[in-house]
Amino acid sequence: MLNEMSRLQDYTQQVAPRMLEETLELVALESPSEDRERVNQAVRWVEKRLDALGVTTARVLQNEAGDQLIARWGNSPRATLLLGHLDTVWEVGQLARMPIRVEKGKAYGPGIYDMKSGAVLMVELFEVAARAACKFSTSLVAFFNSDEETGSRTSRGVLEKLAWECDQVLVFEPSLPGGKVKTSRKGVGDYRLEIFGKSAHAGANLRDGISAIEEFAHQLFLLQEIVESHPGATVNIGVVRGGTRSNVVADYLQAEIDIRVASLKDGEIIEQRLKSLKPHLAGATIQVAGGINRPPLERDQGVVQLFAKAAGVAREQGWTLQEGETGGGSDGSFTAAMGIPTLDGLGPDGDGAHALHEHIVVDDLSRRLALAAGLLERL
Ligand SMILES: [Zn+2]
Known part of the structure; x- marks a missing residue:
């Protein structure tokens, strides 16, 4: 040999x-x-x-x-x-x-x-x-x-x-x-998170509005917590778009999210939690689309x-x-x-x-x- x-x-x-x-x-x-x-x-x-x-x-x-x-x-x-x-x-x-x-x-x-x-x-x-x-x-x-x-x-x-x-x-x-x-x-997941709120005048009737941006702020760190509780998993929110003007309550926000996972099982658990995120603000809604594109x-x-x-x-x-x-x-x-x-x-x-x-x-x-x-x- x-x-x-x-x-x-x-x-x-x-x-x-x-x-x-x-x-x-x-x-x-x-x-x-x-x-x-x-x-x-x-x-x-x-x-x-x-x-x-x-x-x-x-x-x-x-x-x-x-x-x-x-x-x-x-x-x-x-x-x-x-x-x-x-x-x-x-x-x-x-x-x-x-x-x-x-x-x-x-x-x-x-x-x-x-x-x-x-x-x-x-x-x-x-x-x-x-x-x-x-x-x-x-x-x-x-x-x-x-x-x-x-x-x-x-x-x-x-x-x-x-x-x-x-x-x-x-x-x-x-x-x-x-x-x-x-x-x-690592496996790679691509997700899009959308938040729907309600627009309002920032001065005249602020309380009538539901800010998609404020809602996102509540979700941001929760999202990191969800992902990082799995060893080796990482999250990067690479793109955020939302709002129109400083004097208008933002009724919409969209974020593009890259998640890396060490196991498929972690990926599935994370995905399930992402897709069942509950809004913090009354009247706001959250939608998450996407999935793992490479295991x-x-x-x-x-x-x-x-x-x-x-x-x-x-x-x-x-x-x-x-x-x-x-x-x-x-x-x-x-x-x-x-x-x-x-x-x-x-x-x-x-x-x-x-x-x-x-x-x-x-x-x-x-x-x-x-x-x-x-x-x-x-x-
Ligand atoms: Zn190559």
């Missing part, structure tokens, strides 16, 4: 320059989620690369987003879903402001860390399989998403259907800065076991793989909520997702390929 392991590491060292080159090529194909044509260029790039290897690919055609790409390899009845996305948060033209460059062991460019380099890793795993550089214990099913950054509206159903076919899911979203994989992600990735038994296997592979390859948590969601959150063991953050080390200093650590490309391939040998 040790011999095989070092053979795998030799192989990944050899292909490292190609991986960097391909990553930069894919970064050069700018692909914001909203630009269907541009995303499809990146899809075509991956498709061509996989077709050349003899991998079976199929497109899921979309009108409102770029197409999604499914790739399959192997005939083992057990399967692993490799999950990633080709869309980025960067507009076309961002390349001019964030030029592609390699400097002091880091490669920079829009979308390189989140997650063009991870997509290249997924492609390279098929090459490992095609060249029989090592023998995977399961079939591979890969899903290259096109609208992950905008909430996976067109793709969620497709990827969940694929996940049902699979025994586990490996997500090639970026690792945490420093290289940790992600074994827990949390909970560090359950399946996640822990998958991480333990990956950490074991890293140890044999001479390094220590660590785990961590993040407040953001990913497609891995959907598959984990389905109860399918999911390991997220297998993409290269780097920093600056959605930020101007976005980069990867170049040496980590081959190390991550060896890790994922080694893991696929023993699932």
